[in-house]
Amino acid sequence: MDEVADYKAEPPVGVEPIGASTDSAALLYKTIREDIVSGRLKANQRLVVADLARCHNTSTTPVREVLQLLRGEGFVIFTRNRGARVRPIDRDFVRDIYEIGVLIEPALTRWFVGMATEADIAELEEVQAQIEANNFADQIKHSDLDTKFHTLIYQRHYNQHAAELWWKHREVLRAVSRRFDFTLARRAQVMRDHRELIALIKAGDADRAAELVARHVEGSGLHILEHMRVMEAARAS
Template sequence: MDDVPPRQPARTPPGRDGRGRMAADEAYARLRDDIVKGRLMPNERLVEVDLAAALGVGRTAVRTVLARLEQEGLVVHEPNRGARVRMVTEAEALEITQARAALEALAARHAALHATPAEVAFMRETLAQMSVSLKAGDLLAYSDGNARLHAKIIEASRHQTAARLIAGLKAQMVRFQYRTVLVPGRSARSFAEHTRIVDAIATADADAAEAAMRYHLSHVADTLREMTSARAPHRTPVPDLVHF
């Protein structure tokens, strides 16, 4: 029998280990994204062997990934039951909203001090797009613009600690099942509140920007509190995310 020549090892793609499998940090990023974007649902079990096959890593790497996500509050691990996607309760959602309010008010203050003309122009343009969406009754597009505006304010603040903490809180909230913007009348009030925030940032009025953001986010918390307290078993829950 002819000798079979040894097979040459496959070239390892960038970012992968020697076996051609996804590196642990890439596996972490993929699984986190699946949780944050709702592809994995709250309370869904995270089975190590299934995750290892889906992510292309060993079970040791999967355990490391799950431990990182547990530290972020996205995963819970129960003895003898394994890991699952953490469900944010209504009480937690309100607490997270209140914590974000303090941090985003700080970010608005710093944005008023540090925002560039280009960043202010982006905020103005985003407000204009939100206005168009509001007039068209497209509340989901309005909510997307809302998220872009808050992200730009945080970016313009140059406050890395606030930005990091806000990102962690957002990751926990993004799967919550209500949209305050869908509450009747809330979107019009929200637009006026956002306009005051941007006006204060544009004029470099740090006190006014912080106050306007606190005012806005206190109304978000109030709306969320009213929504959760008014829920009854026969009511149909408002779907999807909470956006500020």
């Protein structure tokens, strides 16, 4: 089997929930977080500790820990006298996430350009070849390969907190974008950006590579926001 074609998105090396005290708490964190991102737990839904503990067959202690972790990431809101509730993943939240990416990803890219080997570039080219062969026909496969492409650039960075933040925000945007098709213009831009980025990495041009990634991330965020705006307008009409 083709290792790249069969790739399923995995977080960068060392990326785990910050502060999870046990493996079971880390697993519970991932489960509840995915329930929020996917919409199984609805926006503004109350998160009752006892109910979550019963649902996940655990005690209330890890549930409280997980809710505090998710609060720190902005997925859960605590209100006095009302407890915890799900933070709506709305356009404001998506905008905040991609704007953080515009700040973080260029720095991660700039470092990679100075460290990239011929083997690294060959691997990026192989992933890009798979992306182009798929040509958005299977959007889940495209999403996995696109995440693989960027993970290759970010995963070895010495600042694993930054890599972790990128990964977690990336997963939110991936979940939201599942609802929408790529426009033809966005498809073409993704391909151009990836090809140009590889060329800049080969040339050792860290500054231009970082500038390109900032535009790439912003374009992705604006693409999602526009889809969300159209969907909201359709619901309101």
